[in-house]
Amino acid sequence: MTQTANKADFPAVDLQNLVSQLAGILPQDSILHEQEDLRPYECDGLSSYRQLPLVAVLPDSVGQVQKIMRLCYSLGLPIVARGAGTGLSGGALPYAKGVLLSLAKFSKIIEIDKDVCIARVQPGVRNLAISQAVDHLGLYYAPDPSSQIACTIGGNVAENSGGVHCLKYGLTVHNIQQIKIVTIEGDLITVGGGGLDSPGYDLLALMTGSEGMLAVIVEVTVKLLPKPQRVQALLAAFDDVMNAGKAVGNIISAGIIPAGLEMMDRLAIKAAEDFVHAGYPADAEAILICELDGAETEVTEQTDAVRDILNNSGATEVRVAKDEQERVNFWKGRKNAFPAVGRISPDYYCMDGTIPRKSLPLVLQSMADMSVKYGLAVANVFHAGDGNLHPLILFDASIAGELEKAEEFGGKILELCIRVGGTITGEHGVGTEKLNQMCVQYKSTELSQFHAVKAAFDHKGLLNPGKAVPTLHRCAEFGAMHVHNGELPYPELERF
Amino acid sequence: MGLKNDISEQLQNRVRLAIEKGEALRIIAGGSKGFYGRDVSGSELSVTQHQGIISYQPSELVITARAGTPIKVIENALSENAQMLAFEPPAFGERATIGGTVACNFSGPRRAYSGAARDYVLGTKIINGKAEILTFGGEVMKNVAGYDVSRLMAGAMGTLGVLLEISLKIVPKPEAETTVMLNLGSEEALLKLQQWASQPLPVSGSCFYQNTLYVRLSGAEKAVREMRQFIGGELLKNADYFWHSVKEQRHDFFKNDQALWRISLASNTPILSLDGNTLYEWGGALRWLKTDLPAQPLRKFSESINGHATLFRTSGKRDEIFQPLPKHLLQLHRKLKQAFDPHGIFNIGRMYQEY
Ligand SMILES: Cc1cc2nc3c(=O)[nH]c(=O)nc-3n(C[C@H](O)[C@H](O)[C@H](O)COP(=O)(O)OP(=O)(O)OC[C@H]3O[C@@H](n4cnc5c(N)ncnc54)[C@H](O)[C@@H]3O)c2cc1C
Numbered sequence: 001m002t003q004t005a006n007k008a009d010f011p012a013v014d015l016q017n018l019v020s021q022l023a024g025i026l027p028q029d030s031i032l033h034e035q036e037d038l039r040p041y042e043c044d045g046l047s048s049y050r051q052l053p054l055v056a057v058l059p060d061s062v063g064q065v066q067k068i069m070r071l072c073y074s075l076g077l078p079i080v081a082r083g084a085g086t087g088l089s090g091g092a093l094p095y096a097k098g099v100l101l102s103l104a105k106f107s108k109i110i111e112i113d114k115d116v117c118i119a120r121v122q123p124g125v126r127n128l129a130i131s132q133a134v135d136h137l138g139l140y141y142a143p144d145p146s147s148q149i150a151c152t153i154g155g156n157v158a159e160n161s162g163g164v165h166c167l168k169y170g171l172t173v174h175n176i177q178q179i180k181i182v183t184i185e186g187d188l189i190t191v192g193g194g195g196l197d198s199p200g201y202d203l204l205a206l207m208t209g210s211e212g213m214l215a216v217i218v219e220v221t222v223k224l225l226p227k228p229q230r231v232q233a234l235l236a237a238f239d240d241v242m243n244a245g246k247a248v249g250n251i252i253s254a255g256i257i258p259a260g261l262e263m264m265d266r267l268a269i270k271a272a273e274d275f276v277h278a279g280y281p282a283d284a285e286a287i288l289i290c291e292l293d294g295a296e297t298e299v300t301e302q303t304d305a306v307r308d309i310l311n312n313s314g315a316t317e318v319r320v321a322k323d324e325q326e327r328v329n330f331w332k333g334r335k336n337a338f339p340a341v342g343r344i345s346p347d348y349y350c351m352d353g354t355i356p357r358k359s360l361p362l363v364l365q366s367m368a369d370m371s372v373k374y375g376l377a378v379a380n381v382f383h384a385g386d387g388n389l390h391p392l393i394l395f396d397a398s399i400a401g402e403l404e405k406a407e408e409f410g411g412k413i414l415e416l417c418i419r420v421g422g423t424i425t426g427e428h429g430v431g432t433e434k435l436n437q438m439c440v441q442y443k444s445t446e447l448s449q450f451h452a453v454k455a456a457f458d459h460k461g462l463l464n465p466g467k468a469v470p471t472l473h474r475c476a477e478f479g480a481m482h483v484h485n486g487e488l489p490y491p492e493l494e495r496f
Numbered sequence: 497m498g499l500k501n502d503i504s505e506q507l508q509n510r511v512r513l514a515i516e517k518g519e520a521l522r523i524i525a526g527g528s529k530g531f532y533g534r535d536v537s538g539s540e541l542s543v544t545q546h547q548g549i550i551s552y553q554p555s556e557l558v559i560t561a562r563a564g565t566p567i568k569v570i571e572n573a574l575s576e577n578a579q580m581l582a583f584e585p586p587a588f589g590e591r592a593t594i595g596g597t598v599a600c601n602f603s604g605p606r607r608a609y610s611g612a613a614r615d616y617v618l619g620t621k622i623i624n625g626k627a628e629i630l631t632f633g634g635e636v637m638k639n640v641a642g643y644d645v646s647r648l649m650a651g652a653m654g655t656l657g658v659l660l661e662i663s664l665k666i667v668p669k670p671e672a673e674t675t676v677m678l679n680l681g682s683e684e685a686l687l688k689l690q691q692w693a694s695q696p697l698p699v700s701g702s703c704f705y706q707n708t709l710y711v712r713l714s715g716a717e718k719a720v721r722e723m724r725q726f727i728g729g730e731l732l733k734n735a736d737y738f739w740h741s742v743k744e745q746r747h748d749f750f751k752n753d754q755a756l757w758r759i760s761l762a763s764n765t766p767i768l769s770l771d772g773n774t775l776y777e778w779g780g781a782l783r784w785l786k787t788d789l790p791a792q793p794l795r796k797f798s799e800s801i802n803g804h805a806t807l808f809r810t811s812g813k814r815d816e817i818f819q820p821l822p823k824h825l826l827q828l829h830r831k832l833k834q835a836f837d838p839h840g841i842f843n844i845g846r847m848y849q850e851y
Contacts, residue, residue, distance in 0.1 A: 115690050115764040139694065160640045171638065173647070174615050187824040194802030195760035196607065196781050199819040200829055200847070201656075202614055205647030209640040226696040253555040255578060255668035295698060297718040354636040356556055386637035426638035434641070441641055445628040449836070453643050456831035469642065 010097055011076050025067040032056040041100050044087040049432050053094035060105035062218045070186035072099055078465045081212040083155030086147045088350055089431025091211050091467060103154050109133050117224040118177060123154025123217045139224040142169035154217045160209030162427040164260040167385035173208040180219035184458045211429050212464040214457040228293035232303050233327040236315040237284035241265055244286035245360035247313035248384045254309055256302055260291040261385030262334050268379040272333035275340035280333050281317055289330050337381040345394035349406045353417030354388045354426035366416055367391055374409045388426035415440050430468045439475035501548040504660050510541055512627040514841050521841050523654040525564050525596045528589030533653055533846045535814050543595055549573055557666050558635045563595025563659040570594055574666055582610045582667040586743045595659045601651030604743040605701035608778035614650035616665045622657035625837030635663045654843040656836040670714035675735035676727055678709045682767050685709040689779045690764055698723055703742050704776040705749055749775045755810040757785040761803030795819055818847060
């Protein structure tokens with residue numbers, strides 16, 4: 001177990017007393033406080049951080065959530081919201097002396113309006129369940145995180161999650177229209193509205209990606225899109241990763257925005273191939289999967305154009321999916337890349353930096369160099385179209401010091417992302433994991449502004465304490481230098 | 497480009513001085529949007545001189561410019577590379593700047609089909625109310641490090657800080673574009689728009705006025721041609737001129753002294769039984785109303801359908817322009833204003849009287 005962000009800086013409460021107060025709000029079986037009952041909540045998808053909460057509650061109505069929040073507010077008790085717990089940054093990690101609020105029972109789709117193309121759903125509804133529920137209407141919900149069979153829409157809003165189709169259709173923030181939130185004081189507030197905009201500040205944007213720090217999301221109205229007439233996928237192999245990187249830029253420069261544009265490097269290809277036998281070219285240094293969608297004729301034209309671009313960019317092989325089966329096969333390896341890497345290494349650590357596309361060759365080269373330096377292999381799987389990298393650092397936690405080494409390596413990758421003008425997290429969030437790198441990405445005045453925003457919603461600091469935004473004290477301890485747009489304070493020092 | 501157009505330090509010093517003197521500031525750039533919002537007093541803080549495109553690499557699909565850069569300069573630069581701002585902002589005047597446009601979150605006909613200004617904001621540099629220069633977001637497509645302060649700036653009308661720089665995602669221009677007209681009654685037109693919205697059609701603009709439904713199609717040459725046949729109707733000549741006149745409010749509909757209301761609501765809301773003349777946009781989700789009706793019933797009605805009404809232009813008093821906010825929401829707004837502008841110096845009262 002790595003260090004947790006938790007410190008005992010809130011007043012201690014008596015468990016029995018708390019449970020009896022909660023029993024006035026919820027049925028007994030919705031209040032968990034025995035160790036074995038709390039175990040499922042001790043971590044999210046980043047399992048190197050673990051912590052049991054004092055108590056977990058599973059409300060099933062907004063009224064109950066409001067009462068729980070009011071109780072916590074009056075007792076000064078920390079509260080951590082949790083969707084499906086698939087987060088990869090320790091965002092839903094419980095607070096030792098606090099309440100874990102599970103939204104699991106909020107799993108109803110409240111309303112589907114096919115005329116306006118929206119669905120109003122409870123926060124615990126799974127991402128994929130929305131698309132499944134509107135499939136018969138020819139509609140779907142566009143953001144599609146790889147975890148979509150499990151993750152909740154509330155968690156998606158809290159993380160501003162993306163997926164392989166975000167290049168063309170945007171992130172969660174672009175695909176929601178209204179949310180309902182409960183503040184720490186127990187007030188129910190509607191943010192957004194029935195139209196395409198709403199009066200006042202854009203709190204919908206502010207809430208999206210706020211990692212459970214500002215309020216609890218209790219309802220989400222998502223926008224639905226009509227399914228495209230035709231979807232076509234291409235797969236290209238390259239004997240040089242740099243050429244694959246250039247091909248990405250060439251496609252975009254040609255004025256084509258693919259629905260998805262994904263890259264995998266040699267190690268990731270091999271792992272995926274061994275796992276799902278997708279038929280990837282085994283000797284390739286990199287592959288690109290490009291998906292085009294839209295009107296029949298448009299897709300036909302673009303497919304020809306992309307095929308030419310890939311060939312002219314040095315692809316050693318370009319395949320155009322003949323049918324739906326082959327298209328699904330192209331994706332099979334990509335979609336199973338994480339578990340596939342999980343098979344070839346006892347542990348892996350998934351990073352999530354985003355960089356300007358033009359820096360791709362430099363960053364790939366630097367990561368390869370660092371991989372040698374740290375003696376840890378890296379498999380690369382990424383949303384190449386929008387520059388969002390997912391380097392997977394392979395390590396073995398049972399070997400003393402390897403986890404720490406992997407974490408340090410990961411931290412260096414993120415700092416490199418900042419240095420080239422990118423960011424430490426494209427879609428997984430800061431959570432508990434990337435607090436130190438926040439000190440590098442932001443100046444203390446900027447972090448203070450974030451804290452002021454937090455205080456505007458939650459002046460007692462009870463919601464998900466210690467996550468997402470580091471204290472200035474922590475940054476001082478970490479001793480990080482803020483670097484911005486490559487303007488390194490000491491250019492002669494430490495270069496990758 | 498170049499440093500001589502970077503006046504951020506002067507602006508910062510001016511904000512510092514205002515804090516010392518307890519003086520309110522009225523932020524202004526091109527002045528093209530002075531008609532919009534509540535009246536504001538205070539000393540003028542002009543960002544007009546803070547100009548220039550800082551970075552633009554077409555293959556990155558991002559442009560970063562200083563807030564005082566005229567929209568026209570940006571649009572011209574993009575156009576040279578067959579790119580554009582996807583939200584098709586109305587300028588409301590030659591001198592309109594990118595800062596003012598983002599501050600108002602103004603978006604044109606394409607909004608219903610490809611998103612608003614706020615959807616394309618990737619990063620901002622601002623001066624907050626403590627005279628600190630802060631950078632949020634960046635030039636990359638995906639960034640969830642820290643709260644999304646950049647998008648919060650879009651539509652905040654300068655009440656939370658002075659915009660210094662803005663990074664926007666840009667898109668390629670469509671290969672082909674065409675506009676057709678259909679002769680229809682209003683109910684029929686709304687129904688058509690709704691049906692099209694739930695089908696994968698390359699619609700990029702819609703407007704209904706006086707029994708004519710105007711539909712713009714954008715995309716690949718062939719796809720547009722096919723869609724034209726599917727939709728039917730008559731081809732509109734001078735289509736660019738038409739959409740420009742709607743976007744910039746130069747169309748005949750906008751030409752009289754009556755107050756202009758902007759009602760934003762769900763696209764399937766039936767025809768409003770309100771006195772006045774209506775022009776529809778955004779697939780029915782935006783209704784411009786020319787009317788002499790008082791604010792009260794309009795606001796009440798809008799609220800009842802989960803929409804909102806803005807008094808967009810008026811020759812009368814400009815005391816209540818935006819839909820009043822419910823109590824708890826207003827309270828949050830006040831606290832956020834306090835978080836960014838603790839001394840209360842920026843554009844006080846531009847949106848709501850309280851802050
Ligand atoms: C195999 C795998 C693949 C993944 N692929 C992707 C991907 O492609 N793209 C991507 O973006 N992410 C991906 N993720 C990360 C993760 O699935 C997303 O972050 C997801 O949105 C988390 O949803 P959740 O319901 O599991 O939230 P949780 O993990 O339970 O919580 C995440 C955060 O949101 C907060 N939260 C949850 N619900 C609420 C609520 N109702 N109100 C307020 N705050 C709340 C929590 O406090 C926490 O901070 C992947 C994860 C895994 C394990």
